[in-house]
Amino acid sequence: xxxxxxxxxxxxxxxxxxxxxxxxxxxxxxxxxxxxxxxxxxxxxxxxxxxxxxxxxxxxxxxxxxxxxxxxxxxxxxxxxxxxxxxxxxxxxxxxxxxxxxxxxxxxxxxxxxxxxxxxxxxxxxxxxxxxxxxxxxxxxxxxxxxxxxxxxxxxxxxxxxxxxxxxxxxxxxxxxxxxxxxxxxxxxxxxxxxxxxxxxxxxxxxxxxxxxxxxxxxxxxxxxxxxxxxxxxxxxxxxxxxxxxxxxxxxxxxxxxxxxxxxxxxxxxxxxxxxxxxxxxxxxxxxxxxxxxxxxxxxxxxxxxxxxxxxxxxxxxxxxxxxxxxxxxxxxxxxxxxxxxxxxxxxxxxxxxxxxxxxxxxxxxxxxxxxxxxxxxxxxxxxxxxxxxxxxxxxxxxxxxxxxxxxx
Amino acid sequence: xxxxxxxxxxxxxxxxxxxxxxxxxxxxxxxxxxxxxxxxxxxxxxxxxxxxxxxxxxxxxxxxxxxxxxxxxxxxxxxxxxxxxxxxxxxxxxxxxxxxxxxxxxxxxxxxxxxxxxxxxxxxxxxxxxxxxxxxxxxxxxxxxxxxxxxxxxxxxxxxxxxxxxxxxxxxxxxxxxxxxxxxxxxxxxxxxxxxxxxxxxxxxxxxxxxxxxxxxxxxxxxxxxxxxxxxxxxxxxxxxxxxxxxxxxxxxxxxxxxxxxxxxxxxxxxxxxxxxxxxxxxxxxxxxxxxxxxxxxxxxxxxxxxxxxxxxxxxxxxxxxxxxxxxxxxxxxxxxxxxxxxxxxxxxxxxxxxxxxxxxxxxxxxxxxxxxxxxxxxxxxxxxxxxxxxxxxxxxxxxxxxxxxxxx
Numbered sequence: 125x126x127x128x129x130x131x132x133x134x135x136x137x138x139x140x141x142x143x144x145x146x147x148x149x150x151x152x153x154x155x156x157x158x159x160x161x162x163x164x165x166x167x168x169x170x171x172x173x174x175x176x177x178x179x180x181x182x183x184x185x186x187x188x189x190x191x192x193x194x195x196x197x198x199x200x201x202x203x204x205x206x207x208x209x210x211x212x213x214x215x216x217x218x219x220x221x222x223x224x225x226x227x228x229x230x231x232x233x234x235x236x237x238x239x240x241x242x243x244x245x246x247x248x249x250x251x252x253x254x255x256x257x258x259x260x261x262x263x264x265x266x267x268x269x270x271x272x273x274x275x276x277x278x279x280x281x282x283x284x285x286x287x288x289x290x291x292x293x294x295x296x297x298x299x300x301x302x303x304x305x306x307x308x309x310x311x312x313x314x315x316x317x318x319x320x321x322x323x324x325x326x327x328x329x330x331x332x333x334x335x336x337x338x339x340x341x342x343x344x345x346x347x348x349x350x351x352x353x354x355x356x357x358x359x360x361x362x363x364x365x366x367x368x369x370x371x372x373x374x375x376x377x378x379x380x381x382x383x384x385x386x387x388x389x390x391x392x393x394x395x396x397x398x399x400x401x402x403x404x405x406x407x408x409x410x411x412x413x414x415x416x417x418x419x420x421x422x423x424x425x426x427x428x429x430x431x432x433x434x435x436x437x438x439x440x441x442x443x444x445x446x447x448x449x450x451x452x453x454x455x456x457x458x459x460x461x462x463x464x465x466x467x468x469x470x471x472x473x474x475x476x477x478x479x480x481x482x483x484x485x486x487x488x489x490x491x492x493x494x495x496x497x498x499x500x501x502x503x504x505x506x507x508x509x510x511x512x513x514x515x516x517x518x519x520x521x522x523x524x525x526x527x528x529x530x531x532x533x
Numbered sequence: 534x535x536x537x538x539x540x541x542x543x544x545x546x547x548x549x550x551x552x553x554x555x556x557x558x559x560x561x562x563x564x565x566x567x568x569x570x571x572x573x574x575x576x577x578x579x580x581x582x583x584x585x586x587x588x589x590x591x592x593x594x595x596x597x598x599x600x601x602x603x604x605x606x607x608x609x610x611x612x613x614x615x616x617x618x619x620x621x622x623x624x625x626x627x628x629x630x631x632x633x634x635x636x637x638x639x640x641x642x643x644x645x646x647x648x649x650x651x652x653x654x655x656x657x658x659x660x661x662x663x664x665x666x667x668x669x670x671x672x673x674x675x676x677x678x679x680x681x682x683x684x685x686x687x688x689x690x691x692x693x694x695x696x697x698x699x700x701x702x703x704x705x706x707x708x709x710x711x712x713x714x715x716x717x718x719x720x721x722x723x724x725x726x727x728x729x730x731x732x733x734x735x736x737x738x739x740x741x742x743x744x745x746x747x748x749x750x751x752x753x754x755x756x757x758x759x760x761x762x763x764x765x766x767x768x769x770x771x772x773x774x775x776x777x778x779x780x781x782x783x784x785x786x787x788x789x790x791x792x793x794x795x796x797x798x799x800x801x802x803x804x805x806x807x808x809x810x811x812x813x814x815x816x817x818x819x820x821x822x823x824x825x826x827x828x829x830x831x832x833x834x835x836x837x838x839x840x841x842x843x844x845x846x847x848x849x850x851x852x853x854x855x856x857x858x859x860x861x862x863x864x865x866x867x868x869x870x871x872x873x874x875x876x877x878x879x880x881x882x883x884x885x886x887x888x889x890x891x892x893x894x895x896x897x898x899x900x901x902x903x904x905x906x907x908x909x910x911x912x913x914x915x916x917x918x919x920x921x922x923x924x925x926x927x928x929x930x931x932x933x934x935x936x937x938x939x940x941x942x
Contacts, residue, residue, distance in 0.1 A: 282898055292899060338771035350865070354768055361763070361867020362747035363903050368864040371897035373857065375784060383897055448782065452861045455777040456759070458770020488780035488792055489691055490701060494772050 138174075141166060143522025145174045146183055149202050150229075150520065154187050156199025175202065181524060182208025182271060183228060204228050210267045212258055212275035213511030215319055215504075216242050216250060218295050218346040219417040222508040223257050225267045230330050230516055233266040235505055239416065247290075247298045251306035258310060272312050273519060276511025277303065278319040280347045282365050288316040294382040295347045315514065319343055320367050321358055322510030323465050323502070324351025329513040331463065332501040339461040340453060341500065342369060343507070344468025346417070347382075348390040348449075351510075352457055359457070370394060372449050389449040393442040395467045399424060401438035421467045428474050439471055443478035447497075450479065451486025454495050465500035472499040547583075550575060552931025554583045555592055558611050559638075559929065563596050565608025584611065590933060591617025591680060592637060613637050619676050621667055621684035622920030624728055624913075625651050625659060627704050627755040628826040631917040632666050634676045639739050639925055642675040644914055648825065656699075656707045660715035667719060681721050682928060685920025686712065687728040689756045691774050697725040703791040704756045724923065728752055729776050730767055731919030732874050732911070733760025738922040740872065741910040748870040749862060750909065751778060752916070753877025755826070756791075757799040757858075760919075761866055768866070779803060781858050798858040802851040804876045808833060810847035830876045837883050848883035855884065856891025856906075863896045863904050874909035881908040 141164075148163050149155060155163075161171045178184045185205040190198035206227045215222040219242075224235040236257070242250045258275055261267060281293025288304015290296075307314040323341035327333060337356040343349045348370035352359040359366050370390030371383055378387030379397065391397055395417060399407040402424040408415050427435035450462055468475060476497065484492045502509055550573075557572050558564060564572075570580045587593045594614040599607035615636045624631040628651075633644040645666070651659045667684055670676060690702025697713015699705075716723040732750035736742060746765040752758045757779030761768040768775050779799030780792055787796030788806065800806055804826060808816040811833040817824055836844035859871055877884060885906065893901045911918055 292897075352865070354763070354770070359763055359768070359866065361902070362869030363867055363898065365898040365902045366865060366867040368867075368897045371864055372861050373895050385894070388897075452781050453865055455780055456761070456775060456862055456865055457768065458772055458775040458777075460771030485794070486782050488701075488777045488797075489772065489774040493770070493774045 139522040139524065141170070141522070142174055142178060142524060143520055145171065146178060146204075146522075147520045149178075149184050150204055153203040154189065154191075154201035156191055156201055158199050159191075160202070179205075183519065183524075206231065208270060209273045210262075210270040211273055211512040211515035212261060213278070213322070213508040213513070213515070214254060214258060214275060215278040215322070215507040215511070216240070216254060216296070217280055217319065217507075218242060219415070220504065221253065221257050222505050223261050224505055224508045224512055225261050225264065226509075226512045226516065227270075228516060228519075230513060232509075234261060234264045235508070236261065237504060239418070243295070243297045247296075247301040247303070248306075250296075250298075251301075251303055254303075255307060255309060258307075273524075274313040274315070274515040275307075275310070276322060276508075276514045277307070277314060277316045278322040278507035278511050279303065279316060280319045280343065280345060280349060282368075283316055283318045285315065285317050285360075285364055288314065290316065294384075295345075313515075315511070317511070317514070318349060318351065318367065319345075319507040320349035320351035320369075321360075322351065322508075322514065323463075323500070323506040324353050324358065324510065325514050325517070326502055326506045326510030327463050327500065328353055328356065329517065330502070330509060331506075333461055333463065333498070336461050338459045339463060340457070340459045341463050341465055341506065342446075342450075342468070344395060344464055344466030344471070346390075346394050346396045348394050348446075350453060352453075352459065354457070354459075369449055369453060372452055374445060374448055389445060393445040393449070395421065398438060398442045398471070401441065402435040403427065404434070417467070421470060425470045428471075436474055439474035440478045442471075443475035444482045446475065447479040447482025447484075448486055450483050450497065454483065454487045454493055455489075458489070458493050458495070460495060462495060462497045463500045464497065465502065465506045466504055469499045469503055548931040548933065550579070550931070551583055551587060551933055552929055554580065555587055555613075555931075556929045558587075558593050559613055562612040563598065563600075563610035565600055565610055567608050568600075569611070588614075592928065592933075615640065617679060618682045619671075619679040620682055620921040620924035621670060622687070622731070622917035622922070622924070623663060623667060623684060624687040624731070624916040624920070625649070625663060625705070626689055626728065626916075627651060628824070629913065630662065630666050631914050632670050633914055633917045633921055634670050634673065635918075635921045635925065636679075637925060637928075639922060641918075643670060643673045644917070645670065646913060648827070652704070652706045656705075656710040656712070657715075659705075659707075660710075660712055663712075664716060664718060667716075682933075683722040683724070683924040684716070684719070685731060685917075685923045686716070686723060686725045687731040687916035687920050688712065688725060689728045689752065689754060689758060691777075692725055692727045694724065694726050694769075694773055697723065699725065703793075704754075722924075724920070726920070726923070727758060727760070727776065728754075728916040729758035729760035729778075730769075731760070731917075731923065732872075732909070732915040733762050733767065733919065734923050734926070735911055735915045735919030736872050736909065737762055737765065738926065739911070739918060740915075742870055742872065742907070745870050747868045748872060749776075749866070749868045750872050750874055750915065751855075751859075751877070753804060753873055753875035753880070755799075755803050755805045757803050757855075759862060761862075761868065763866070763868075778858055778862060781861055783854060783857055798854060802854040802858065804830065807847060807851045807880070810850065811844040812836065813843070826876070830879060834879045837880075845883055848880055849887045851880075852884035852887035853891045856888040856893075857895055859888065859892050859906065860895025863892065863902055864898075867898070867902050867904070869904060871904060871906045872909045873906065874911065874915045875913055878908045878912055 350369035381388035381391035759778035790797035790800035
């Protein structure tokens with residue numbers, strides 16, 4: 125039976141069922157077809173057909189072992205096939221590209237982090253670099269030979285996810301750029317999303333607090349954004365623009381922001397602002413195109429660790445501002461957990477205490493509403509990792525982009 | 534067959550199916566049992582049994598008409614029974630109690646609005662007043678004889694909805710008060726929730742913008758709170774404390790707030806603050822216990838309409854502050870629609886222009902992210918209306934608190 129031969133309705137049901145079986149094997153492997161049938165309520169013939177399909181697509185495999193479960197023939201055990209497919213994730217940010225490939229069990233196959241001046245390159249040249257970086261990862265020995273099932277690309281700005289258009293990314297200098305369309309040459313599905321949203325997905329799927337349904341991931345780059353998960357789902361908002369934490373106005377007299385307004389949180393607590401305050405002799409006045417942000421962050425952390433007063437007090441001030449911004453977020457959204465990502469991670473020892481103090485004093489609910497603030501465990505690859513994790517998650521939901529197979533049933 | 538005789542699992546499935554049938558009749562009435570079976574995928578015998586149960590509970594009725602649908606016997610048409618049950622809603626706020634009763638089709642049966650000084654009364658005496666007010670509505674000729682299926686009570690503060698405990702309501706002076714338990718004497722289920730949450734539910738179910746899945750309802754009382762709906766569901770947050778818009782800090786130098794901090798939005802844009810600025814010769818210095826807030830609001834609106842500069846500029850300033858607070862909300866949550874409720878409605882003509890201007894200048898997404906700000910059509914009864922609407926909605930979800938009936942099947 126060809127899978128594509130049914131009606132649209134049947135096709136959709138079958139896709140959903142493929143996802144159900146894949147998810148069941150992910151959760152229960154190793155498990156027999158009979159166990160899958162019992163867990164899902166699908167009948168055994170249907171399960172056998174779906175399993176054959178998923179095997180043909182390289183998503184599940186027989187382990188070679190059997191299990192006796194009650195009477196009847198012993199069941200051949202199934203597991204996820206971690207050798208056949210790969211999902212890619214990429215983040216483009218002000219000063220770097222980060223790329224990662226993972227297998228079906230979300231294990232990292234390879235990752236790269238490369239300095240890249242996206243603002244100087246401009247959107248067209250950046251899109252070419254992005255395509256080249258993804259192809260380079262596909263050629264890596266750990267990925268070559270696998271079927272790439274899709275890629276997720278993270279951009280620091282407002283993204284219209286359904287069309288893959290970057291609406292407004294002031295720190296990159298991009299607006300209304302159809303990045304998704306520029307990646308059509310790759311030949312597999314590419315989703316473009318906001319970097320903070322993908323960071324939150326990464327935390328939920330593979331971070332140290334994986335499985336926490338209400339959490340916020342905060343990007344710590346030149347820009348500050350928040351990816352908000354409520355009940356395990358991304359809070360996107362009516363127009364897909366939720367989570368613009370960096371552009372909360374803390375006061376109209378604050379410094380000028382890349383967005384053209386004054387007093388935005390990221391203009392005083394984004395990495396560019398921190399570096400200018402913490403290592404004024406090294407950091408350029410404003411903004412930071414072409415600067416080696418990673419090296420400046422290293423210098424800041426080094427000086428703070430050595431007790432340099434300028435660096436320490438700059439980090440503490442930024443932590444206070446960040447806590448004030450997070451207080452607004454916690455008052456409005458009440459997440460149980462806020463994870464600070466990106467360059468905030470190495471700066472955490474000096475940022476976090478003042479951040480937590482300001483948060484506690486700004487939150488109306490008793491005891492900060494129970495909300496914790498912790499550093500992310502995913503570092504600068506969080507958003508790329510979330511891009512790849514989202515592709516794998518989409519498979520579990522039955523969105524199978526692989527060529528349709530003819531099953532044996 | 535007695536409904537209570539099955540296992541817990543079967544009981545739950547039956548309850549869910551009762552809700553499905555009730556919802557289907559709500560959406561498609563008048564409709565036959567066969568049409569319900571076709572729409573739900575349930576078999577006709579099951580539908581007949583569920584319909585008998587719902588009729589025994591006074592939730593659906595036969596209209597007395599029939600419809601020929603294909604071959605076979607003509608089907609007797611069903612509709613919601615709008616004569617047998619009632620749901621109640623009540624809001625307790627700083628200066629009033631508002632009570633409403635609705636029927637199964639969400640039509641208002643009766644409503645009352647009475648001045649009440651909850652702060653002076655204290656929580657215990659207030660609870661007695663609440664019970665008395667609900668009993669008074671039950672005795673109204675439009676309600677008497679109906680089965681009351683439940684009540685929803687709105688409180689301006691942090692509420693632990695599952696237990697019905699008011700955690701913190703500074704404008705009432707209550708903390709950790711088990712209001713839900715105090716209403717057990719009523720003999721029907723009572724849910725206690727935050728006033729803004731219930732206002733948002735009212736807007737979604739019966740307001741002028743009903744059906745808008747992403748909206749925020751803002752209470753305009755002495756306190757300011759936000760009820761946030763995303764995708765048609767309340768955003769409650771990890772601890773149930775989301776939406777504390779009134780306690781966003783606009784600046785550390787702002788006026789002192791009832792919560793003990795400085796610079797909260799409601800300390801400069803809540804109704805108490807507006808009245809002190811707008812009609813300083815009439816309004817008490819601070820706070821407003823015992824003041825006739827409604828009369829002061831009338832005076833403010835009267836003077837503003839007459840062009841009184843003090844009143845007009847006080848309202849414009851409050852509108853600007855409100856817009857600044859809403860900008861934080863829109864940047865973080867991106868609702869498509871914000872509805873200003875309570876006393877903000879009569880003040881709207883002078884508040885709204887400066888509010889919209891401040892919002893537009895504070896939102897990062899282009900064109901305010903497409904977000905509109907409009908006055909609520911539900912006035913001071915919004916939260917009470919939402920309390921009742923929530924009870925009716927719970928019926929549609931299969932939470933049927935009526936005594937179990939023995940069906941004829």
